[in-house]
Each structure stands twice: as structure tokens, then as C-alpha cells.
Amino acid sequence: MFEAIAFYLFAFLTISMFYIVVTTQQALYALTALAAGMIFISAFFFILGADFLGAVQIIVYTGAVMALYAFGMMFFDTTRDVKEKQGNKFIIVGLSTLSAVLVVLIVSAPIVSDNIVALYPVVDGIGNTQEVGVVLFTKYLIPFEVAAVMLLVAMVAGIVLAGKKMDLSLTLMNDAEIRELNEEKNKKELS
Amino acid sequence: MEIGLSHYLVLSTILFAIGLVGVMKRKNLLLLFFSTEILLNSVNIAFAAISHYYGDLTGQMFAFFVIAIAASEVAVGLGLLIVWHKRHNNIDLDTMSSMKG
Numbered sequence: 337m338f339e340a341i342a343f344y345l346f347a348f349l350t351i352s353m354f355y356i357v358v359t360t361q362q363a364l365y366a367l368t369a370l371a372a373g374m375i376f377i378s379a380f381f382f383i384l385g386a387d388f389l390g391a392v393q394i395i396v397y398t399g400a401v402m403a404l405y406a407f408g409m410m411f412f413d414t415t416r417d418v419k420e421k422q423g424n425k426f427i428i429v430g431l432s433t434l435s436a437v438l439v440v441l442i443v444s445a446p447i448v449s450d451n452i453v454a455l456y457p458v459v460d461g462i463g464n465t466q467e468v469g470v471v472l473f474t475k476y477l478i479p480f481e482v483a484a485v486m487l488l489v490a491m492v493a494g495i496v497l498a499g500k501k502m503d504l505s506l507t508l509m510n511d512a513e514i515r516e517l518n519e520e521k522n523k524k525e526l527s
Numbered sequence: 528m529e530i531g532l533s534h535y536l537v538l539s540t541i542l543f544a545i546g547l548v549g550v551m552k553r554k555n556l557l558l559l560f561f562s563t564e565i566l567l568n569s570v571n572i573a574f575a576a577i578s579h580y581y582g583d584l585t586g587q588m589f590a591f592f593v594i595a596i597a598a599s600e601v602a603v604g605l606g607l608l609i610v611w612h613k614r615h616n617n618i619d620l621d622t623m624s625s626m627k628g
Contacts, residue, residue, distance in 0.1 A: 340528045347538050354542055354565050358549030363557060370561050377568050380535070384579040386587050393571075396594050401564070401601050405557075408605040411612055412557060432547035440540045440573075454583035471584050472591070483595040490599030497606030 342383055350376045363409065371402045388465045535576030542569035556611075556618040560604055567597045 353373035357366045374397040381390035456471045472480055509517070546569060549562030571590045578586025612618050 337528075340530050343530045343534065350538075351541055351545070354545045357558075357561050357565065358545055358552065363555070366558055366561055370564060373565070374568065377572060380538075380572055381575050384535075384575045386575045386578065386590075389571075389575060389587050389590055392591065392594060396598055397564075397568075401598060404601055404605060405560075408609065409557070411609050412618060428548060428551045432544045432551065435547060436540045436544040439543060440536050454581055456584040456588075458582045458584060467584060468587060468591075471588060476588050479592060483592055487595060487599050490602040494602035494606040497603070498609045 339383060342379070346376050346379045346383075349373075350380075363412070367402070367405055367409065370405075371398050374398050374402070386464060388468045532576055532580040536573055539569045539573040539576070542572070545569075554620050556608055556620060556623075559620070560601070560608075563600075564597065567593055 350373050353369045353376060356369040357373065360366050360369070375394060378390040378393040381387075381393060456475065458467065543566060546562050546565035549565060550559060553559045553562060571593055574586040574590040574593070576586075578584060578590075608618055611623075615622060
């Protein structure tokens with residue numbers, strides 16, 4: 337009973353938050369709605385008994401990814417309204433729904449057959465975190481290491497890409513220097 | 528009323544459709560990234576639900592790797608976006624046609 341109430345409540349909240357993300361004209365509203373939706377999604381993980389996954393969802397998504405987006409948005413002009421593509425709305429909605437149903441059919445096709453055996457079955461009496469740790473560090477050790485290398489590559493790429501000309505600070509320069517910088521920039525664009 | 532696997536799959540479908548609408552509709556590249564986050568999260572819900580209803584941990588493992596990939600995608604994508612914004616002063620998709628012949 338409580339599970340049903342929680343499921344419908346959080347389903348409603350998640351859908352409305354993500355609807356705001358894709359329809360709003362303000363980038364800041366989209367960011368905050370997305371952060372709220374991420375936290376509501378972690379509630380589903382807690383209902384499903386995947387406690388560690390829920391904690392990781394909160395820490396990584398709302399802690400790291402959203403903070404990264406918030407820092408990134410300082411570079412962009414977010415006060416301006418976001419312009420939208422003017423296309424046929426029925427085609428967009430129809431195509432999206434069709435492809436989403438197709439994805440679910442693909443995902444749920446193996447479920448229809450009955451001969452599914454759990455590869456790494458859940459054992460009673462052991463916490464979810466312990467189980468996840470044992471399976472991750474025995475059966476999925478190589479994917480885990482590869483994911484670690486991938487995160488390192490992504491970190492280096494992020495620093496190299498975003499860190500260019502970070503030593504220039506517009507707030508510490510005086511007006512003459514800023515004018516000179518702009519003239520140089522204009523000259524480069526004209527040539 | 529019992530909540531079954533199909534409930535979670537339907538919810539995942541709805542969220543995936545919302546994300547797809549966002550990907551097709553958005554012009555601003557930052558909001559396009561937000562829509563891809565929605566897509567990844569809807570798939571994570573389906574993974575966790577299947578993992579729970581079949582008593583198998585493989586679904587949760589996949590969800591962890593999806594989260595790791597999403598984090599690295601954001602780091603690289605945001606870096607590229609900042610470089611583009613510094614050079615062209617906007618992040619609209621329609622202006623990114625420099626490879627048009």
C-alpha cells in the first residue's frame with residue numbers, strides 16, 4: 337500500500353519536473369527542475385531496495401553533475417530567453433513516443449521468455465552495499481578499472497578544454513587593458 | 528494494489544519520451560545536454576526495476592556504469608561548450624554549421 341502511494345507520488349513529481357525541464361524558456365529553471373527530478377528518481381531506487389544506487393544517484397548527479405552545470409552556466413548568458421526550434425509538434429511528439437515504446441519493447445523482450453536465471457542473485461540477510469561491493473570487485477573488476485581510466489581521461493580533457501586563458505581575469509584588469517583586448521579580438525575576427 | 532515491473536517500465540517509457548521530445552525540440556546546446564541526462568536517468572530506473580524483480584544484481588551494475596559515463600560526458604561536453612562560447616559568443620545549434628559545404 338505504502339509502496340503504491342510512494343510510487344505514484346514520486347512518478348507524478350518526476351514527470352512534472354522533467355516536463356518543466358524540456359518546456360521552460362529559462363535555463364535557470366531548467367537546471368533547478370533537473371536537480372529536483374534527479375533527487376526524486378533516487379526515491380525509486382530506495383523503493384526498489386537498491387540503497388547504494390540511490391545514494392550514488394544523489395551524490396553524483398545532484399552533487400557533482402548539477403554543480404558542474406551550475407559552474408558552466410556562469411560562462412553563458414542565462415538571463416536571456418531560450419529560443420526554440422519551430423517544427424511540427426505532432427511529428428516530434430509522435431516520433432518520440434513511438435521510439436520510446438520501441439525501446440521498452442526491446443528491453444522487455446527477454447523478460448517474456450521464462451528461462452531467465454539470475455546471474456548474481458540477491459542473497460537475504462546481506463546489505464545491498466555489501467552485495468554490490470562483492471559483485472563489483474569480483475565479477476566487474478575490469479569494467480570498473482576501465483570506467484576509472486575513462487573518468488581520468490574525461491577529467492584531463494575537461495581541464496585542457498575549459499582551462500584555456502583562465503589566467504586572464506576581466507575583473508582584475510583596468511579599462512584600458514580590456515579595450516586593448518577587445519580590439520585585438522576584433523582584429524582577429526576581421527582578418 | 529501491487530506495483531509490478533510493468534509500472535516501472537511504463538514510467539521509464541514516459542520519462543524517455545519526455546527526454547526525446549527535449550532532444551528534438553531544443554535549440555540551446557546546454558538544454559540539449561539536460562535532455563540527455565533525462566534519457567540516461569529513465570534507463571537507470573528500468574535497470575533498477577528489472578534488477579529488483581528478478582533478484583539479480585546485474586541491472587544495478589549497469590546503472591553504475593551508466594552513471595559513470597554520464598559524469599564523464601558532462602565533463603567533456605561542458606568543456607567543449609565553454610570553448611565554443613568563448614569563440615562564437617553563443618551556443619545555438621543552428622549556428623554550428625561551419626562544416627556545411
